[in-house]
Amino acid sequence: MRRNFVYLACTVFLGLSASAVQADPPVAPFYEDVIKMSPSGKLGQVMKKEKIGTSIKGAQAWKIAYVSSDVAGRKHLVTGLVVAPLGAAPKEGRPIMAWGHGTTGAAQNCGPSQVLNPAVPLNEYFLIGGNSWTDYGIPSIEEFIKEGYVVVATDYQGLGGGGDHQYALAASNAMDMIDSARAASSMKETGAGNKTIVYGWSQGGGAVLAAASMPEYLNKKGTIADHLELVGVVALAPHDIAIMLPNATTDEDNAKKSLDGLIKMFTGNVFDFSHMAMSMWGVRASDPRLNLTDIFTNDGAKVLDEVIRNKCMHAVADTLNFNFSNQYKALLKDQITNPLNWTKAMIKGSVNPVKPVAPVVIYWGNKDTTNPPIMGKLYQEQMCQMGGNVNRVQLPGDQSHFTTPGSSAPLYRTWIKERLEGKPALNNCQQASTLPS
Secondary structure (H helix, E strand, O other), X not given: OHHHHHHHHHHHHHHHHOOOXXXXXXXXXXXXXXXXXXXXXXXXXXXXXXEEOOOOOOEEEXXXXXXXXXXXXXXXXEXXXXXXXXXXXXXXXXXXXXXXXXXXXXXXXXXXXXXXXXXXXXEOXXXXXXXXXXXXXXXXXXXXXXXXXXXXXXXXXXXXXXXXXXXXXXXXXXXXXXXXXXXXXXXXXXXXXXXXXXXXXXXXXXXXXXXXOOHHHHOOOOOOOOOOEEXXXXXXXXXXXXXXXXXXXXOHHHHHHHHHHHHHHOOOOHHHHHHHHHHHHHHHOOOOOOOHHHOEOHHHHHHHHXXXXXXXXXXXXXXXXXXXXXXXXXXXXXXXXXXXXXXXXXXXXXXXXXXXXXXXXXXXXXXXXXXXXXXXXXXXXXXXXXOOOEEEEEOOOOOOOOOHHHHHHHHXXXXXXXXXXXXXXXXXXXXXXXXOO
């Protein structure tokens, strides 16, 4: 009876959507133009920009489109925001803060720069003060502008610049962040120097951990700005998929066990299932050997591709909940196929097991059920063993995934200021194995 109901629901859904638009959803003219452009410039090169208004006192802002690349070495265009102080910059240039946002979706219109007034403080969908269907804005933007910093906020590849978004592939997202800093540095209007901090939350938290372990990409020559100096990494409730997949690439059996376990971890409710499905959609976008039908049923793959391609995060979850209720797991195949190629692609796109090039601080909340804090704990243990400088800080009180950005702000602003002043960064590496998860 259950499978008949799901089959009927899926068939009805597919029938209703048969005449739906299969192409990407509509976007504003700025993004329409970018999608048609070729990413033929240098990494970080700004290919299009448009000055926009901002309510941030003493600031000026632009939408930009710049060149970046992904884990396969393919160039693409990325959109985002740059916000800089007005007035003359100091002789050494202004520090750059590169922000990596949390999950907004994988459709072409899900980039945070696309909302009507994007250059504002972070505004979260789930919190009482949220006023939009998505998360947008930049944490601590007002304070950073007062301090004289240049702030750049990438949308990530696929969220306004064309192509399929490689959601949750931290390495691709990290390249977009690094190249966003190069883009901001290259704009004469910003007065940016070379000292750079990357900070990010959730999806962006994973991206900054990945960026910290990309010395070759950070030191590439022939970019639009070869002189960046990464001096600090701030990860808010980050993810690290690779750390959760030990031995996942040794053979097909271990790969299947690892992938089955990961999928099970994120299928407890339709909201987590939506994240998982979108993650698999993003991994598939990075590797031509992968198909959604390796993991999902034929009908399930069709449904998920259409929904994820056309809707942003919360609308994806609502759509799956409405159409499948508590029977969403029936979209999964009984037996995964091609698991080894999947785990190889996931690990390739995750955090490299390489000593971080700059001090890292992780802030986490004890009530975070979205990105299990154990990932940050295992990451710290791994990187500390390599000699990395990683501090992991539990936030005071009961903090969820969604209260982490606000509750951590006073702490990371002080930490950032100390890194820019050249002060040594303290860590709790010696206690890492005994710290709570």
